[in-house]
Amino acid sequence: MICISSIRCGCLSISDLTIKPGLVAITGPNGSGKTTLLEMIAGIQIPIEGSIRINNTEPRKTTVGWVGEFPDLNMTFTRVTDEIASPLRFSFQPCRAIEESVYELARTMGITQLLHRPVRSLSGGEKVLIALASALITKPEVLILDETDSHLDAFTLGTVDIIIRNVGVPHVLFATHRPDRVTSADHVIVIKQGEVLRKGTPDEIHLNSIQGSEHLSLLRTLRDPTLWRAVHASDS
Template sequence: MIELDGIRHHLLAIPWLALDEGTIAVIGANGSGKTTLLELCAGIEVPQRGSVRIDESEPRSCEVGWVCEFPDKNLLFERVRDEIASPLRFTFVDEAGIADRVARICDRLAISPLLERRTAGLSGGEKALVALATALIVHPRV
């Protein structure tokens, strides 16, 4: 569960909000604070007042998957396989484990044919799927 209590952050004010496991969407008008809310929940931003807890822990101590609104701006590696594997390599997972997890997440998202392609040559939708795979490969809690 994600719980926000007494949040004040710039123009955003949330007296109290609890998001149960399985909540998959935040919907609102432009400028209503959706991105700010998600950044607070991910630990990217820290509230000026109040607290954010994920299963009673600070967001920065939890595994949070994040897909940017413009995924093509955040691609770091030339090949899709390396892009998806990068979070595991940054945390020193062994190469056999990396190969297995990359194969499983790509099968799950039906993007295995993209693995040997260059990230620069992908369509916008393909880049979004690669960004999603990169976020999900670490099995984030949120």
């Protein structure tokens, strides 16, 4: 469990939030606080007030994998193999064990053909897959994808979804504006103006949003792309 209690940081103010294991979509208008929440869960930011615990442990003492919207901006090495292996090398793992781990993960993800390529030769979607492999190589307890799907084609996005469903990471959290991605999650957290507006399964949020609510303008339906676009085009 990820337990959030009385946190305040930037625009975020969340009194109480429990995130269950599984695939969790975090959505809401631009500037609502999605990235700030994910950065605090990852230990990148520390809340001004309150606490976050991942299975009763502080985020910075938990193994967290992170993939951002533009993952190539954070890539350090010129070869794909070295980029994937970098978290293990920085933790001084034995060379033979690192090689075996990289190959096994690449085989599982179906990207062995990329291992000996230069990073600069990869397409945008391939770079996302390499960043995902680098995030998974340490077998994290939490995997975070911060709007990583924003620039992916349908095929690559489908590949990413298959991978994150099958790698066995207890908590997978992703920020997204895409309705198809939200409805594919196990749980959904909707944020607006720094507060949690709704949480539940996609079906629960869909049902609640069409039964009458003061927030109906934001959550009429998760399954109507036209309304979805209208909602996220404005922060009002």
